[in-house]
Amino acid sequence: MPLLRTVNLKKYFRIGKSRFLHAVDGVNVEVGAGSTLGVVGESGCGKSTLGRLVMGLLPATSGEIFYDGVDILRCTRAELAQRRRKMQIIFQDPYSSLNPRMSVFELISEPLVMNKACANKKEQLTRVMELMETVGLAERFINSYPHEMDGGRRQRIGVARAIALRPEFIVCDEPVSALDVSIQAQILNLLMDMQDEMKLTYMFITHDLSVVKHISDEIMVMYLGQCVERARSKELFRNPLHPYTQALLSAIPQPVLGKLRHDKLLRGEVTDPIDPEPGCRFAKRCNVMKPECAERDVALQDMGSGHCVACVLYGG
Amino acid sequence: MGDTAMEEKRMGQKRKKNLDGGVPVLDVRSLEAVYQMDDGVIRAVNDVSFTIAEGETMGLVGETGAGKTTTAFSILRLLPERTGRIPRGEILYKGENLLEKSADEMRMIRGSCISMIFQDPMTALNPILTVGDQILESLEIHNVENRAEKELKSRVDELMSLVGISPARKGEYPHQFSGGMKQRIVIAIALACEPLLLIADEPTTALDVTIQAQVLVLMEELKARLGTSMIMISHDLGVVAKTCDSVAIMYAGEIVEYGTAGDIFEGKVHHPYTIGLFQAIPRLDEDTLRLRPISGLMPDPSNLPPGCRFHPRCPDCMDECRDGKPYRYDRGGHKILCNLFRKEEGV
Numbered sequence: 001m002p003l004l005r006t007v008n009l010k011k012y013f014r015i016g017k018s019r020f021l022h023a024v025d026g027v028n029v030e031v032g033a034g035s036t037l038g039v040v041g042e043s044g045c046g047k048s049t050l051g052r053l054v055m056g057l058l059p060a061t062s063g064e065i066f067y068d069g070v071d072i073l074r075c076t077r078a079e080l081a082q083r084r085r086k087m088q089i090i091f092q093d094p095y096s097s098l099n100p101r102m103s104v105f106e107l108i109s110e111p112l113v114m115n116k117a118c119a120n121k122k123e124q125l126t127r128v129m130e131l132m133e134t135v136g137l138a139e140r141f142i143n144s145y146p147h148e149m150d151g152g153r154r155q156r157i158g159v160a161r162a163i164a165l166r167p168e169f170i171v172c173d174e175p176v177s178a179l180d181v182s183i184q185a186q187i188l189n190l191l192m193d194m195q196d197e198m199k200l201t202y203m204f205i206t207h208d209l210s211v212v213k214h215i216s217d218e219i220m221v222m223y224l225g226q227c228v229e230r231a232r233s234k235e236l237f238r239n240p241l242h243p244y245t246q247a248l249l250s251a252i253p254q255p256v257l258g259k260l261r262h263d264k265l266l267r268g269e270v271t272d273p274i275d276p277e278p279g280c281r282f283a284k285r286c287n288v289m290k291p292e293c294a295e296r297d298v299a300l301q302d303m304g305s306g307h308c309v310a311c312v313l314y315g316g
Numbered sequence: 317m318g319d320t321a322m323e324e325k326r327m328g329q330k331r332k333k334n335l336d337g338g339v340p341v342l343d344v345r346s347l348e349a350v351y352q353m354d355d356g357v358i359r360a361v362n363d364v365s366f367t368i369a370e371g372e373t374m375g376l377v378g379e380t381g382a383g384k385t386t387t388a389f390s391i392l393r394l395l396p397e398r399t400g401r402i403p404r405g406e407i408l409y410k411g412e413n414l415l416e417k418s419a420d421e422m423r424m425i426r427g428s429c430i431s432m433i434f435q436d437p438m439t440a441l442n443p444i445l446t447v448g449d450q451i452l453e454s455l456e457i458h459n460v461e462n463r464a465e466k467e468l469k470s471r472v473d474e475l476m477s478l479v480g481i482s483p484a485r486k487g488e489y490p491h492q493f494s495g496g497m498k499q500r501i502v503i504a505i506a507l508a509c510e511p512l513l514l515i516a517d518e519p520t521t522a523l524d525v526t527i528q529a530q531v532l533v534l535m536e537e538l539k540a541r542l543g544t545s546m547i548m549i550s551h552d553l554g555v556v557a558k559t560c561d562s563v564a565i566m567y568a569g570e571i572v573e574y575g576t577a578g579d580i581f582e583g584k585v586h587h588p589y590t591i592g593l594f595q596a597i598p599r600l601d602e603d604t605l606r607l608r609p610i611s612g613l614m615p616d617p618s619n620l621p622p623g624c625r626f627h628p629r630c631p632d633c634m635d636e637c638r639d640g641k642p643y644r645y646d647r648g649g650h651k652i653l654c655n656l657f658r659k660e661e662g663v
Contacts, residue, residue, distance in 0.1 A: 022468030042524035043495075069410065150613060151380070180379035180551065185596040185609030192606070207524065214607065215599035251529040254601055255594065257581045260533055260558045266526040270496050 001069060002030040003169060003201050004054065009063035011049050021274045023305065026063075026227035028300075029203075033168070033220075036195070036202040038216030038233065039246040040209055043126065045268055046091075046225040051171040054203065055089050056080065085115055088162040092174035094154035094270075098146045106140045107157055108132065131160040135190060147297040152183035156190070169201045176247070177213060180292045189213060209252055213237055218306075221245050224273050224281040227300060231307040241309040244282045281310065320430075339624050340367040340431075341545045342391070346460075347405035349383075349390045352398075356618045360386040362569040368513065368562075373539065373546040375556035375577070377565035381614050384549045387566075388515045391547075392432060393422050409513070427643050428458040428509040435518040437498035439491040447501045452520075454508045454650045475504040479534060498528035503535065510542050517549045532559060553597060555562025557581055565590050568615050568625035575650035588630045589651045624655065632656055 012020040023046045039047045052058040054065060055074060064098045072083055091097035091177045098107055108128045111117070118124040124189045132139065135156040146154055155175060163172055172191065176184040190269050192215060194200055206212050212233075214217055219236045221229045221244065229242040250264040268285045279294040280286070286293065293312055300308040301315060336630055348359035361383045363609065369373050389395050393414060395532065405425075407460045408415040409429065417425065426432075434440040442450060449623055455468045462541065473483035476582060479500040481493075490498055511537065519535070520528040536559065541548055550556050563580040565573040573587040592610035606608055612629040621628055628639040638654050645657035 042526065063355060073437045082613045129564075152613065181593060182610040185598075185607035188598070189607055189609060202638070209525075210598040210600045213600060214604065247526060249600070251525045252600060253532070253552070253558045253595060254599070255528075255553035255581065256601070257557055257577055260529055260536070262533060265529055265533060269496055269527060270524075 003033040004031040004203070005066040005068070006054065007064040008072075009053060009065065010061045011046075011058060012051055013063045015274055019070055019274050021278055022088060022225045023273065024053060025159055027222075027225075027227055029054075029204055029220065029227075032202055033201055034195075034199050036204055036215055038212035038219040039205045039222060040201060040207065040212050040219060041222035042207060042248075042270060044224070044273060046273075047223040048103050050222070051089065051173045051203060051205050055087060055090075055171055056084065057089070064274070085165045086168045087184065088165070088167040089157075089171040089173060090158050090162045090175045093178050094146075094151055094158050095178070098154060098157060100129070103134070103143050104137070104149075104157055104264070107146075108160045108164060111161055115165055117165060131164055134163065134194070135160045136186075136211050150183075155179060156189055157188070159190065159194075159299075163198070163200075167197070167200070170205070171203045171205065173205045174207070175207065175302060177194055177208065184211075191215065209248060209262040213300070216289070219250070224270065224276065226281060226310065227307045227308075228311070229307075230300070232305075234314065235305070235307050241303065241307070241314060242282075242311050243286050243313075244289055247285075247287075280310075328571070333489060338371050341372075341410060342368040342547075343406075343408040343566075344391070345406040345408070345409075347387070347402065347407065348394060349386050349400065351396075351400055355620070356617045359387060360569055360617055361390060362620075364431075364566075364569070364571050366564055366571065367500060368545050370512075370545055371539075371543050372562060373548055373560045375560035375563040376547055376549045376566060377553060377556055377563060379551060379614060381568075381617060382566040383569040383617075384566055385517055386520075386569075388432065388517055388547065388612050389550060391515065392426055392430060394426075399515060402501065406452075423594045423634065424460075425615050427454050427511070428460075430513045430515065431509070431512055432507040432509040433499075433502055433514065433516040433519045434521050437495060437502050438522065440502050441498060441556075443490055446487050446489055448476075451475055451486075451501070451508055452507050457510045466500070471508070473507055478500075478507075478538065479504045494527075496523055496531060499523060499531055503531070507538060507542065507544070513545045513547070514539070515547045515549070518551070519548075520555060521550070521552070522630065535559070553593065556596065565593070568620060569617065570653060571624060571651075572626065572653045573651065579650040583650060585650075585652065585657070587654050588632050589626050589655070592629075592631075624653070 006027060009024055009027045011024040012022055015021050027050060033131055039050060041047045053060050060073055065073055072080060105128055108131055109124055112124055112127060118127055137153060137156050155212045176187050179187060195202060204212060204215055218235045219231060219233050220227050223244050240249055242301055247264055247266045250261060253260060266285050272286055278297055280298050283289050283293040289311055298310045300310045302308050303314060318515055328372055345365050347361055348545050349363045364387060378384050390402055402415060443512060452468060453471045456470055472486060476483045476486060481497060523531060544560040548559055561576050562576050564571045567589050573590050593609040594609060598607060610629055615625060622640045624637040624642040627633045642653050643655045645652040645659040
């Protein structure tokens with residue numbers, strides 16, 4: 001049984017009187033215990049909203065979220081509080097997600113205090129030190145404030161806060177996007193080591209396909225609130241099926257000499273997510289669009305061994 | 317003016333540019349830039365030298381705080397007035413030292429001879445002016461030939477179609493455009509006066525990859541058409557590999573390696589920092605189980621380590637690296653600032 005499962009999850013934001021922005025539109029996710037699901041897509045595709053829905057930070061419009069078999073959208077507050085200890089989130093921007101008036105000690109002990117996880121001050125200090133060691137923060141920083149530290153160290157505080165209550169499941173929302181490459185590699189390695197040691201389950205949200213390839217077992221590609229393709233990581237990169245996935249892959253400049261390829265360049269930009277027309281959301285930018293693409297919604301179709309794609313080319 | 321006539325005028329300009337031959341468009345010599353702070357001096361750029369030939373694109377690569385943007389601001393003399401200073405060095409634009417120009421002269425050079433594309437198109441544009449007016453502004457300031465208003469306005473239309481935006485939208489405001497479109501407008505403003513040198517500071521960092529690809533291809537096309545030289549500031553080695561002719565790798569205010577794109581991406585010898593940078597990137601075309609980050613952190617620019625700036629993080633650090641200037645390796649223009657090569661060359 002997967003640790004986390006969503007069924008037809010939807011989040012619509014009301015814009016003005018009667019228009020709706022379809023941020024997440026019928027997404028089905030399954031994350032197995034101890035594995036990593038990578039969620040990729042461009043800005044505005046709903047990947048962060050999905051992360052927040054799963055964490056219960058935003059109320060869903062409709063659909064179900066099962067965590068460990070229990071529908072967390074329909075359980076009581078007390079039950080939810082229990083579950084929430086097992087689920088944590090690491091935010092994108094270590095510059096704005098930490099309270100500038102709290103020291104490292106206060107920041108890391110905050111989740112411990114809130115959840116009364118430590119019996120006394122001494123235990124709390126020991127646990128904070130332990131966490132700092134796990135995430136690779138030197139002891140001398142315990143009384144420092146976020147502004148005194150660089151991005152990499154700040155993000156380590158964010159990681160320490162997330163693992164303080166020994167969670168099972170962590171949503172990582174672009175945890176390395178704001179960091180330089182040499183520091184990015186340090187944080188990615190840390191996340192992978194922690195996963196091995198603590199058997200963590202990750203939902204890793206990012207726009208960077210090379211990062212997601214590196215860290216994920218399974219990858220879901222999102223476009224305008226919908227999942228367009230889902231497959232095992234290796235399979236997706238070896239054999240991308242959806243035209244959007246193909247375009248996304250070819251648009252990434254690799255550090256190898258050569259010119260950008262003009263032929264696979266995507267036309268136009270992401271279309272409006274407010275009350276989208278029926279049919280494939282990608283159709284307007286698609287190089288191989290057919291008349292039927294605009295006519296009906298396209299469902300995810302299993303092409304075998306769990307590689308799912310939503311495209312009329314594959315009979316979806 | 318018809319399309320062919322415009323084209324001829326451009327070609328004429330291009331030929332005129334070629335006649336100058338020999339003198340590089342930009343020649344930066346031993347540039348130093350510092351910020352004077354209350355609690356000390358921040359040495360942001362130290363002894364940086366490079367040249368850019370006509371039509372050449374140089375990539376300036378480095379991590380946050382390496383001094384890339386400060387170098388660009390020094391060239392345009394845009395360092396903050398109270399704190400920024402250039403104590404040493406020369407910036408020769410077609411043989412003329414920009415550091416000796418008056419503020420008024422610099423104002424005319426900016427935009428018409430050298431212009432800049434900033435990282436974040438969301439903040440680079442004025443939110444209360446229409447995009448058409450913002451493109452027009454640059455043309456008006458540099459209207460040395462006293463061209464008629466009508467002529468300038470038709471140039472705005474021309475520029476907008478050049479960057480792939482319908483001129484019908486010139487009356488709209490920046491917030492009505494998406495990020496990629498805004499960056500196209502910024503490019504149109506930068507290219508309005510057909511500058512000889514374009515400094516692009518992380519022009520695509522704030523954009524999505526599919527839009528980034530569109531903007532990079534557009535910049536390539538325009539550059540080829542106008543014969544502009546370019547400094548492409550980026551932290552993304554992928555972007556640099558696809559766009560640049562030469563590359564300078566900066567670390568802690570110094571250029572630690574400089575060479576042609578071939579030297580940097582396919583060459584055999586490198587600075588240990590360059591090697592570290594390449595190893596730290598997760599690759600799409602290779603399977604890696606574990607990334608190899610560069611250990612440690614970027615040094616504090618107000619307290620730079622003695623000797624080689626990279627020595628505390630360097631896996632090949634030797635005793636001689638801790639003190640004194642590192643060895644300058646130079647083989648056919650491929651320059652590396654590292655003591656490792658002293659031994660190899662038997663000096």
